[in-house]
Amino acid sequence: MSVTSQPNSLFQLVDPNSVKPHPLYLSIYGELEDVSDVMRLIQNSQYPRPLLITIENTIVNGHPYWKAALLLGWNQIPVEVREFPNQEAELEALLLENADRKKTNEQKVREAIAWERIEKAKAKQRQQMAAATTNQKLGRRVEITLVENFPASSPGQTRDKVAKLVGLGSGRNYSKAKKVVTAIDKLRQQGNDKSALDLRKALNEQSVDAATKLIKAHPSQSAKQTDDQERSCWNCQFCSKEQVKDNHTFYCYKFGLLSFLEKDAQTRGEECLAWRYRWSDSDSCQSLPKNSYFTLTLPSHLQIMFEDAARASGMTLVDWTCHHLLQAAQSSKIPLEV
Numbered sequence: 373m374s375v376t377s378q379p380n381s382l383f384q385l386v387d388p389n390s391v392k393p394h395p396l397y398l399s400i401y402g403e404l405e406d407v408s409d410v411m412r413l414i415q416n417s418q419y420p421r422p423l424l425i426t427i428e429n430t431i432v433n434g435h436p437y438w439k440a441a442l443l444l445g446w447n448q449i450p451v452e453v454r455e456f457p458n459q460e461a462e463l464e465a466l467l468l469e470n471a472d473r474k475k476t477n478e479q480k481v482r483e484a485i486a487w488e489r490i491e492k493a494k495a496k497q498r499q500q501m502a503a504a505t506t507n508q509k510l511g512r513r514v515e516i517t518l519v520e521n522f523p524a525s526s527p528g529q530t531r532d533k534v535a536k537l538v539g540l541g542s543g544r545n546y547s548k549a550k551k552v553v554t555a556i557d558k559l560r561q562q563g564n565d566k567s568a569l570d571l572r573k574a575l576n577e578q579s580v581d582a583a584t585k586l587i588k589a590h591p592s593q594s595a596k597q598t599d600d601q602e603r604s605c606w607n608c609q610f611c612s613k614e615q616v617k618d619n620h621t622f623y624c625y626k627f628g629l630l631s632f633l634e635k636d637a638q639t640r641g642e643e644c645l646a647w648r649y650r651w652s653d654s655d656s657c658q659s660l661p662k663n664s665y666f667t668l669t670l671p672s673h674l675q676i677m678f679e680d681a682a683r684a685s686g687m688t689l690v691d692w693t694c695h696h697l698l699q700a701a702q703s704s705k706i707p708l709e710v
Contacts (some may be wrong), residue, residue, distance in 0.1 A: 373528075376567060381648075382453040382454075382455065383422060383450065383451070383453075384450075384451060385448045385449065385450055385451070386429075386448070386449065386451050387447055387448065387449075388438055388441045388442050388447075388448075388449050389442070390415065390429060390515075391423065391425055391429045391430070391431055391438065392429060392430055392431065393430075393431055393435055393438070394430050394431050394432060394435070394466055395471075395626060395627055395645075396463060396466065396486065396537065396645060397431070397435055397466060397647060399482065399645035399646055400482040400483055400645065401435075401470065401475075401479055402479075402487065404438060405435075405439065406451070407436045407439050407440040410436045410437055410440040410597055411440040411443060411444060413445070414437065414440055414441070415438075415444065421434070421437075421448070421450075422427070422434075422450040422451050422452040423437060423438055423451045423452070424447075424451070424452050424454060424460060424465065424469075425451050425452070425453055425454070426453070426454065426455070426456060427454075427455050432454070432456075432462060432465050432466050432469070433465065433466065433469040433587070434469075437449075437590050450693055458493070460489065460490045460493040460494075463486055463489070463490060464490050466486065467483055467486060469489075470483075474609050475539075476575075476576040477540070477549060477575050477576050477579075477580060477674075478553055478572060478575055478576055480538040480539055480545070481538075481540070481549045481552075481553045482539050482553065482645060483538045484534040484535060484537070484538045484540060484546055484550070485550065485553075485645070486645075487533075487534040487538065487642055488530060488531075488534055488539055489532065489660050491530050491534065493567075498664055508680060529543075530543075531543030531546055532546075532675075534546065540580075545580055548580050548581070548584050549575065549580045549583075550573060551584070552575050552580065552583040552584060552587065552680060553575070555571060555587055556571050556572055556575075558569045559571065560648075561648050561649040562649070567590075567665075570586070571583055571586060571587070574586045592597060600631050601636065602641075602642040603638070603641035603647050604631070604637045604638045604640075605622065605637040605641050605644075606637050606641075606647065606692075606695075607641070607650045608624075608641060608644070608647050608648060608650055609624075609625075609648040609649065610624050610625040610626045610627075610646065610647075610648065611625075611650070612624070612625060620632045620633050621684070626646045627646075633700075678692065678693065
């Protein structure tokens with residue numbers, strides 16, 4: 373099914389408290405949003421149009437109207453419930469809805485990062501379709517994977533395309549701006565909120581070049597500390613190590629239950645705009661549940677082997693050990709108390 377295909381929709385009235393904002397909307401556009409104009413609009417007229425929500429009651433389009441309805445104390449709002457074929461189609465609908473809004477440079481960059489994810493999914497889909505067509509022509513079974521000599525877009529072409537789409541000019545300008553936004557995120561992950569704010573002001577109130585020069589003039593040691601840190605769910609602040617219903621599902625404090633069958637931990641970490649380094653000093657992790665531990669003594673000759681295995685998985689030794697011991701316990705059907 374195409375990334376942009378449109379499935380059937382269901383229209384109904386719901387309590388605005390029963391729906392929730394899209395996490396990527398908050399990551400791209402922020403939680404602070406002035407909806408006073410929207411409140412006046414819907415006070416003086418009927419609700420302009422239904423919100424677009426997923427079957428999980430997550431808002432895709434219409435966040436300002438939803439927030440205004442909550443502030444006005446409404447108990448019913450119209451919604452369109454749509455089942456999207458995949459996460460990229462859902463994200464594309466969200467981005468298209470906000471295409472004409474006024475945006476900061478940082479918001480444009482975060483949009484471009486999301487568009488890169490969509491373009492990557494579309495390219496993969498085209499390759500799969502081309503391979504399937506070739507398999508059919510050659511009389512091969514459908515499940516046989518054949519790498520097709522398919523002309524894919526180069527990284528430079530993709531950057532130029534998404535930069536133009538969000539209004540950042542050239543792919544080169546987008547690449548520089550993306551490095552600035554990455555630096556902002558790393559500063560926040562390390563708890564250096566003041567430096568992150570200074571860099572954000574330079575990017576949004578001056579220019580991409582001004583922010584780039586600020587990084588060069590005042591390189592932050594805290595930002596450098598995570599330059600080589602692999603992003604993974606396992607080293608994210610929001611990943612819980614609590615036992616869940618099976619060994620391929622985990623609980624995220626941001627997005628709820630997630631499955632590694634859909635996407636592995638490293639891919640999720642690289643694509644997630646809410647990812648935060650687990651061992652940072654940021655205040656954002658202070659409210660997360662704290663784990664308690666007991667001591668487990670293992671032969672010392674296993675230490676190097678286990679450390680290497682944990683490092684290859686993008687996990688700490690403790691997390692890696694807990695993960696595999698839990699898998700072993702579950703496979704032996706030993707009842708666990710949690």
